[in-house]
Amino acid sequence: MALRVIEIVTPRSDKDEVRKSLEEHQPDAGYVFWATPLDDGEFLSFRVVLDVAETGNVLDELEELFAWTSKYRIVVYPAEATLPRLDKLAKEEEKAHAVFPEENKGGSGSISREELYDDVLDTSLLSKNYVMLVLFASLVGIIGLLRDNVAIIIGAMVLAPLLGPNVGLALATTLGDARLTREAFKTLAVGVGLCFALSVGAGLLLGVPEANHELAIRSVTAYSDIVLAMVSGAAGIITVTLGVPTSLVGVMVALSLLPPLIACGLFLGAGFLAQAGGAGLLFAVNIICLNLAGVGTFLAQGIRPLSWWDKERAKKATLRAALAWTALLAVLVGLMILRTR
Structure with missing residues (x-):
């Protein structure tokens, strides 16, 4: 499957808010993420690895979360592979057996x-x-x-x-x-x-x-x-x-x-x-x-x-x-x- 990396550069003061938002949406989108401090010490870089079909939904959530100013920056770039693999098959099986399936938010397999x-x-x-x-x-x-x-x-x-x-x-x-x-x-x-x-x-x-x-x-x-x-x-x-x-x-x-x-x-x-x-x-x-x-x-x-x-x-x-x-x-x-x- 095609993968994307979303890199979010945010002030260190907003670390908890960004992490909380990513953790809330992680079960639905099935991505992995981590935070890395940047050299100047004032900013953090959150990297999110996810399926290309989920990129648009995650970017929409991030855009609604942030009040866009010059202190924020989001960069999207392709990833060839990730280990351990993102378990897409397990996620699809879980959706198929759900009693009340979630509404499809437009994850059509397209890029964002x-x-x-x-x-x-x-x-x-x-x-x-x-x-x-x-x-x-x-x-x-x-x-x-x-x-x-x-x-x-x-x-x-x-x-x-x-x-x-x-x-x-x-x-x-x-x-x-x-x-x-x-x-x-x-x-x-x-x-x-x-x-x-x-x-x-x-x-x-x-x-x-x-x-x-x-x-x-x-x-x-x-x-x-x-x-x-x-x-x-x-x-x-x-x-x-x-x-x-x-x-x-x-x-x-x-x-x-x-x-x-x-x-x-x-x-x-x-x-x-x-x-x-x-x-x-x-x-x-x-x-x-x-x-x-x-x-x-x-x-x-x-x-x-x-x-x-x-x-x-x-x-x-x-x-x-x-x-x-x-x-x-x-x-x-x-x-x-x-x-x-």
Whole structure:
């Protein structure tokens, strides 16, 4: 099982209060902890080793306990193993035989809200590295599509620079975080605009080859593409919340955002407007379905703000966003029906 270490740096004067709180929640969360004095003698370091599924609940309890000032600090980092092992099987067996089972507080096996936010924020902020990654992935995708080479196109899919800001947008919608929404949307807009401009330029200069299978299949949107985008988006969000980056590669390939966008630009640059519209429709369907599936999966994973007023604000923001994405998807389905007729 995945483990986390929560390190709490607190003034020595608060030792008894912190220890009492940790001891109260220890039977439910099944963690181990100890305290170590720091060099200056004024502060203590409490280290808590626990299952990743309990991290969010424990952090919520600590956040409610502390009046946050500069004298407190909590750091979360992964642990490879602990000996003796945390007896998770015994804990699950005890819960299964309980006469009055406790209500599930959201221990869904996901990483904590704070870890998730930091991970998503890293890929949602506009940076020089992000712009370079978009440039390189776009060039790889353009070459792959023009050469009708699946292996090269998969290389562009795996780079997947547009996936990060979309996940950030879905998380921001779930938490009602306006700042993260702005940053993720700005990053996504820059990435889409840069990739599209490069693709249009390549289409103007090089045109598009005839009988190109990879380009042709991305100029048509089927109803199965909607299902695929929804399922892949949900799988991607689960992978992110579990903190298992290696599993994300398959999602990047299944949920292809760059290839249809590049195909749209290539067709438009070469003057094939109908095919450009079809590829643009596929790209829009993938973006909308990813965000819809992302919000739904985050909610199902129990990712919500801590305070009640943030929860109320997030609930309203999530509802508005879900209605907007659903309306856009309905419009795109209508366009698909018109195109088939």
